[in-house]
Amino acid sequence: MLIYDLDFSALENKLKEWNEPAYRAKQIWQGLYVHLYSSPEQFTNLSKPLREKMAEHFSFSNFKIRTFLDSSDKSTRKTLFELPDGNLIETVLMRYGDPADDPAGLTSKYTNEIGSSKKRRTLCISTQAGCAMGCVFCATGQMGFKRNLSSGEIVAQVIYYAQMLKEKNETVTNVVFMGMGEPFHNYDNSMAAIDRLNDSNGFNFGARRFTVSTVGLVPQIKKFADEQRQVNLAISLHAADDDERTEIMPVNKKYKIDEVIQACKYYIEKTNRRVTFEWALINGVNDTPEVAGKLASRLKGLLCHVNAIPLNPTQGYDGEATSRERANQFKETLEKAGIPCTIRMRRGIDINAGCGQLAGSQTKNPR
Ligand code: SAH
Numbered sequence: 444m445l446i447y448d449l450d451f452s453a454l455e456n457k458l459k460e461w462n463e464p465a466y467r468a469k470q471i472w473q474g475l476y477v478h479l480y481s482s483p484e485q486f487t488n489l490s491k492p493l494r495e496k497m498a499e500h501f502s503f504s505n506f507k508i509r510t511f512l513d514s515s516d517k518s519t520r521k522t523l524f525e526l527p528d529g530n531l532i533e534t535v536l537m538r539y540g541d542p543a544d545d546p547a548g549l550t551s552k553y554t555n556e557i558g559s560s561k562k563r564r565t566l567c568i569s570t571q572a573g574c575a576m577g578c579v580f581c582a583t584g585q586m587g588f589k590r591n592l593s594s595g596e597i598v599a600q601v602i603y604y605a606q607m608l609k610e611k612n613e614t615v616t617n618v619v620f621m622g623m624g625e626p627f628h629n630y631d632n633s634m635a636a637i638d639r640l641n642d643s644n645g646f647n648f649g650a651r652r653f654t655v656s657t658v659g660l661v662p663q664i665k666k667f668a669d670e671q672r673q674v675n676l677a678i679s680l681h682a683a684d685d686d687e688r689t690e691i692m693p694v695n696k697k698y699k700i701d702e703v704i705q706a707c708k709y710y711i712e713k714t715n716r717r718v719t720f721e722w723a724l725i726n727g728v729n730d731t732p733e734v735a736g737k738l739a740s741r742l743k744g745l746l747c748h749v750n751a752i753p754l755n756p757t758q759g760y761d762g763e764a765t766s767r768e769r770a771n772q773f774k775e776t777l778e779k780a781g782i783p784c785t786i787r788m789r790r791g792i793d794i795n796a797g798c799g800q801l802a803g804s805q806t807k808n809p810r
């Protein structure tokens with residue numbers, strides 16, 4: 444069993460079962476999440492037999508590193524992990540300077556400030572192998588659904604990079620659930636991973652430094668709101684008209700734009716937190732001033748922000764990225780109507796860092 448699959452009380456129970464004193468659970472938890480030990484031998488404060496028992500019962504990583512790639516400017520590292528059943532998932536580290544108004548750390552205009560004292564280390568993590576939602580522009584969607592990741596497999600992606608950064612005296616500053624998969628389609632494991640990493644006796648990663656991005660699953664948005672989590676919420680909207688959205692995002696057949704926006708209103712009322720709408724700008728499809736105007740009227744009065752990014756072209760979809768001019772025009776139209784908008788530039792384009800792109804290419808051409 445992957446050790447990161449245990450929450451603290453499960454670890455306590457395990458140690459009770461082994462007739463170990465209760466404080467051992469705390470020692471192991473701290474070893475895992477404070478000292479970031481990656482093997483039982485490192486737990487020198489435990490007895491040798493206990494370390495051996497840990498090694499026998501738990502694995503500290505069930506990933507094989509299939510490959511990793513650094514972008515040419517070294518700001519982005521993407522790792523492709525192979526799970527024990529052969530499924531592939533991706534986790535991306537993005538290094539930023541000090542964006543002032545970008546809680547998720549997604550803006551790249553500060554890339555040149557790498558090395559400044561206020562560095563951001565944003566991890567983009569996966570929650571599923573593949574995805575069942577079938578958004579046509581998305582490499583993960585094109586791959587179909589393979590399986591949910593366990594909470595420990597989600598946690599382990601963060602720990603892997605945290606261990607790597609620790610060697611350079613750096614830490615992960617933000618975690619975004621924007622890798623492969625739909626976090627709200629694997630709700631319990633995604634939330635359990637957040638809780639485990641949030642634990643103040645362990646990894647102690649602040650709730651506000653997580654961002655969960657969803658395709659817009661309405662019941663889960665409401666549940667998330669009811670739980671009053673301090674985690675940031677992003678909604679992938681990409682169209683302002685139901686027919687147009689259904690064409691690129693089949694989930695829209697089930698949950699129409701109005702319903703999604705109503706659920707966001709509910710979330711804002713419950714949490715008083717700003718919602719981010721994600722928008723992949725596709726040339727001639729959803730980047731026109733008319734579409735921007737329609738979007739602005741839909742979002743009017745909502746405590747929100749639009750994060751627009753030129754489409755990352757994928758093999759399975761003909762759409763092209765919008766031009767910089769059109770992107771700026773889109774932003775201006777929204778902002779004139781009172782909707783704040785950020786244009787993010789694509790990162791790691793030379794390493795297939797778009798969601799699911801590397802795993803997709805490896806699945807088709809296994810090495
Ligand atoms: N399933 C979740 C989170 C993972 S996708 C969701 O859809 O929100 C993370 C973000 O990448 C989403 O906003 C998604 O719409 C966007 N995305 C997917 N494929 C893309 C592409 N080819 N170009 C730009 N953005 C893309």
Ligand code: SF4
Pocket residue numbers: 574575576577578581582583584585622623624625657658679798
């Ligand atoms: Fe799944 Fe998100 Fe990709 Fe849609 S955009 S297919 S929900 S991963």
